Amino acid sequence: MSNLENLTTETRNPKTMHLDQMTIMDVLQTMNEEDRQVPLAIEKVMPQIETVVAQIIQAFNKQGRLIYMGAGTSGRLGVLDAAECVPTFGTDPEMVQGLIAGGMKAMTVAVEGAEDSEELGRKDLEAISLTANDIVVGIAASGRTPYVIGGLDYATEIGATTATISCNTDAAISHHATYPIEVEVGPEVLTGSTRLKSGTAQKLVLNMLSTVSMIGIGKVYKNLMVDVRPTNEKLVERAKRIIMQATECSYEVAEAAFEAADENVKLAIVMILTGETKELASEKLLAANGFIRQTL
Incomplete structure (x- = not known):
């Protein structure tokens, strides 16, 4: 296991050695300058992100699930991204899940020792009946969280796909996954506070993983x-505005189709674009695996 002093996320930032003596504006400008480094760091690992997205799409096509695992900030970000998939993409809550060391109580209160247990990571995956069709993405800024390592090892044992997101190179968790993503953003403005640049990097990568994989299974038409x-x-x-934008119809037409389609936006769009009844439009969508373009 890596010593903390060897981790980039734990080193001191030379630009902020006198953080407590800087003016408010100086601190704000320094934070903003440091945050600008995050997208540049992500740009360097785009091929790895692309590979993980392809694996997530593959899992979804096998009726598998995307499972995020992490502790502290990393765990909270995974839970957040998973929760947002339900309203944004109409997914079942089971399809994308976020597991956090210590359970949902840990979303607001630190659960002491939870992240230090490999066994807990294993048990949390057993509790959701992980299968070989699923993909587990372990998230840890330090890249050394035992909870995540335990989960990844269990996932590997049962044949599930494994990936990681960390903010240190040669991270410990990278050695426990098939598809590691390492975004090195450098030392934090406030030493060791990985909710800052590291948290931002993880959030941006999670945005990419969930959004692009959902595009890949037909949950987006145009943009x-x-x-x-x-x-x-x-x-x-x-929803009505989306129908209008997708079909260039009036509000009244969109509203009528929305109601006729039992408030199913995608179905309403296909009904308008093809002129089909709800039943025939539904059959076409099913045959096209949910891709609107393939129904036209």
């Missing part, structure tokens, strides 16, 4: 989220 789940008034109006 519209056509599987959005209209669970509140705002989303109902957004």
